Amino acid sequence: xxxxxxxxxxxxxxxxxxxxxxxxxxxxxxxxxxxxxxxxxxxxxxxxxxxxxxxxxxxxxxxxxxxxxxxxxxxxxxxxxxxxxxxxxxxxxxxxxxxxxxxxxxxxxxxxxxxxxxxxxxxxxxxxxxxxxxxxxxxxxxxxxxxxxxxxxxxxxxxxxxxxxxxxxxxxxxxxxxxxxxxxxxxxxxxxxxxxxxxxxxxxxxxxxxxxxxxxxxxxxxxxxxxxxxxxxxxxxxxxxxxxxxxxxxxxxxxxxxxxxxxxxxxxxxxxxxxxxxxxxxxxxxxxxxxxxxxxxxxxxxxxxxxxxxxxxxxxxxxxxxxxxxxxxxxxxxxxxxxxxxxxxxxxxxxxxxxxxxxxxxxxxxxxxxxxxxxxxxxxxxxxxxxxxxxxxxxxxxxxxxxxxxxxxxxxxxxxxxxxxxxxxxxxxxxxxxxxxxxxxxxxxxxxxxxxxxxxxxxxxxxxxxxxxxxxxxxxxxxxxxxxxxxxxxxxxxxxxxxxxxxxxxxxxxxxxxxxxxxxxxxxxxxxxxxxxxxxxxxxxxxxxxxxxxxxxxxxxxxxxxxxxxxxxxxxxxxxxxxxxxxxxxxx
Numbered sequence: 017x018x019x020x021x022x023x024x025x026x027x028x029x030x031x032x033x034x035x036x037x038x039x040x041x042x043x044x045x046x047x048x049x050x051x052x053x054x055x056x057x058x059x060x061x062x063x064x065x066x067x068x069x070x071x072x073x074x075x076x077x078x079x080x081x082x083x084x085x086x087x088x089x090x091x092x093x094x095x096x097x098x099x100x101x102x103x104x105x106x107x108x109x110x111x112x113x114x115x116x117x118x119x120x121x122x123x124x125x126x127x128x129x130x131x132x133x134x135x136x137x138x139x140x141x142x143x144x145x146x147x148x149x150x151x152x153x154x155x156x157x158x159x160x161x162x163x164x165x166x167x168x169x170x171x172x173x174x175x176x177x178x179x180x181x182x183x184x185x186x187x188x189x190x191x192x193x194x195x196x197x198x199x200x201x202x203x204x205x206x207x208x209x210x211x212x213x214x215x216x217x218x219x220x221x222x223x224x225x226x227x228x229x230x231x232x233x234x235x236x237x238x239x240x241x242x243x244x245x246x247x248x249x250x251x252x253x254x255x256x257x258x259x260x261x262x263x264x265x266x267x268x269x270x271x272x273x274x275x276x277x278x279x280x281x282x283x284x285x286x287x288x289x290x291x292x293x294x295x296x297x298x299x300x301x302x303x304x305x306x307x308x309x310x311x312x313x314x315x316x317x318x319x320x321x322x323x324x325x326x327x328x329x330x331x332x333x334x335x336x337x338x339x340x341x342x343x344x345x346x347x348x349x350x351x352x353x354x355x356x357x358x359x360x361x362x363x364x365x366x367x368x369x370x371x372x373x374x375x376x377x378x379x380x381x382x383x384x385x386x387x388x389x390x391x392x393x394x395x396x397x398x399x400x401x402x403x404x405x406x407x408x409x410x411x412x413x414x415x416x417x418x419x420x421x422x423x424x425x426x427x428x429x430x431x432x433x434x435x436x437x438x439x440x441x442x443x444x445x446x447x448x449x450x451x452x453x454x455x456x457x458x459x460x461x462x463x464x465x466x467x468x469x470x471x472x473x474x475x476x477x478x479x480x481x482x483x484x485x486x487x488x489x490x491x492x493x494x495x496x497x498x499x500x501x502x503x504x505x506x507x508x509x510x511x512x513x514x515x516x517x518x519x520x521x522x523x524x525x526x527x528x529x530x531x532x533x534x535x536x537x538x539x540x541x542x543x544x545x546x547x548x549x550x551x552x553x554x555x556x557x558x559x560x561x562x563x564x565x566x567x568x569x570x571x572x573x574x575x576x577x578x579x580x581x582x583x584x585x586x587x588x589x590x591x592x593x594x595x596x597x598x599x600x601x602x603x604x
Contacts, residue, residue, distance in 0.1 A: 108155020137220025164312030442492030
């Protein structure tokens, strides 16, 4: 069943746990904070030296020492800010790299049921786009707000020393700023969640259409996908406009408050200079320190927006990280495949769907061939998925001997199985990489060539310009269906499994190739437990056991002769589905 974190507003602690801030190098954090502190202090010194220069210029000649100190402050500020920015960017990239690794590793152990309910493009968007939002908060905003607070406090202390009455006048704007930022921040959180959701939806559509572009063109569906894409883009545009609207409200209001405060301070300060209560240098320093306060307040506005965006992204990423995962290393019992596999009153239903498998019971004998036949939708592929433990039975149990499969390590169990499906999925890369896919040991050229030879793939591979190093394209699109299937068979042969699962593995081959591959598979199946989803008579006549599956129920069990004599559906399948083969004598 799906187990995800409910959609609630995440806390600061949850955000810290997500990005794993505690695991950051302490030395680097201290160095960044130290450099930021030096830069901030240097920036606070500059207005004070400026004040001295102006006051000196009004009474006597310019002081060289003061000028040198001012220039030194500028240099120290620039250098420390530059190093701080670089190390901060490094820290932000490191945090996001670690987070993306966690998400990627988690994605690989999510159960198949997760991907049944979440489109691949959505997951890709989470790992790419949502983590980029968090990176921006850490590498750009986090230390900026730290230095901004120091600058704000330092400037206030100096301003109170220069003229406490003017400082109090300036501080009257703080409650106004807080009153503006709080509700807008909450709104930005909501909009950010919507924006990231629309981005994920759009990425999902892009991934789906681009990966199936041949299907789109074959069925002249460009206009359909054009309309779907434009709708997604329009939704994304509308949500982005909402964000822009609230940003357009926030920034001018902040600018208005700041400018109003600046005008008041300059007017009031001019009055105090005229009355002799304040020097011209003090007024200039006061105005410069005022800018030192305005900049942090602007940073705070941006920081609030970034925090709300990051919290929205954090909520979605935690739904992935908190999702129930496969325990690939749980179970430590030794697997003894000399024992039979028992399906004992197994029932299964996909979440929120009707039951697919209804109380199925049968035994798969070790070293024997079990063929499964039945109409489309009868549950044949689902039985394979249950045996591979992609799903757990809703009721009943699957056992190896007397031991439930759940007591064996999942990784160990699947390593005993090779599965060749009708689709014969290949990954972008070379033929060599696809045949050797998933191998945990080095594969010699001799073993690779032998596997290809047994799968009847060596002949067409040698004819390719780069042989085993030929690129197959995305999902193997550069090869024919038969070639892809033979590479998949070569992969299964190379893995040397104890259990073979063949979903009509020769269906895409021509008659000549099929005969050779059938012979190769016959050799491979000797002494192995083999399950075959069969649509061809030539596949099932030699099976040790044939199961007839109808609407998720086993309605017949036996060999070819027994079922042909006693089972009406099996006889009908032979007469209809296998008619061509019977007419051409291929069952003999």
